[in-house]
Amino acid sequence: MSKAKSAKKQFEKGFSCAPAVVSTYSDQFGMGKELALKISCGFGGGIGRMGRTCGAVTGAVMVIGLKHGQADTADEESRQETHRLVKEFINKFTALHGSVECRELIGYDLSNPRELRAARKSGVFESKCAGFVYDAACILEDVLHL
Numbered sequence: 001m002s003k004a005k006s007a008k009k010q011f012e013k014g015f016s017c018a019p020a021v022v023s024t025y026s027d028q029f030g031m032g033k034e035l036a037l038k039i040s041c042g043f044g045g046g047i048g049r050m051g052r053t054c055g056a057v058t059g060a061v062m063v064i065g066l067k068h069g070q071a072d073t074a075d076e077e078s079r080q081e082t083h084r085l086v087k088e089f090i091n092k093f094t095a096l097h098g099s100v101e102c103r104e105l106i107g108y109d110l111s112n113p114r115e116l117r118a119a120r121k122s123g124v125f126e127s128k129c130a131g132f133v134y135d136a137a138c139i140l141e142d143v144l145h146l
Helices: 003-013 017-029 033-043 055-068 076-097 102-106 113-122 124-144
Strands: none
Touching (some): 017 033, 017 124, 055 076, 055 124, 076 124, 102 124, 113 124
């Protein structure tokens, strides 16, 4: 099974968008799956269900950091490469979906309890978000040459 399909399957099992992406790649970059799920949990629903940056996007950004992130202040090259790859990822995701903002992508403001209920009732998480997770993983694999 491809990593993109695995990420989508994680989402369909009940993990939110960010954990679905991060946990799919975490072992590959030295982070255990349980820690990946925990550390990325708050990014789902557009960061804490506030409808901001899509969790599939923030999850992908975390994976880029796992592979290329700066771990030593003297390693400026890693920071620059991470920023370059994040920009590339964001540009590709935006070109495909028109935005990286959760509320724009799904058409609901998840920070509003009434709209959250409406989003759940509409099935938008299944009909759109699963696809965003899949697409984020595909773009991530392209950007990181996985």
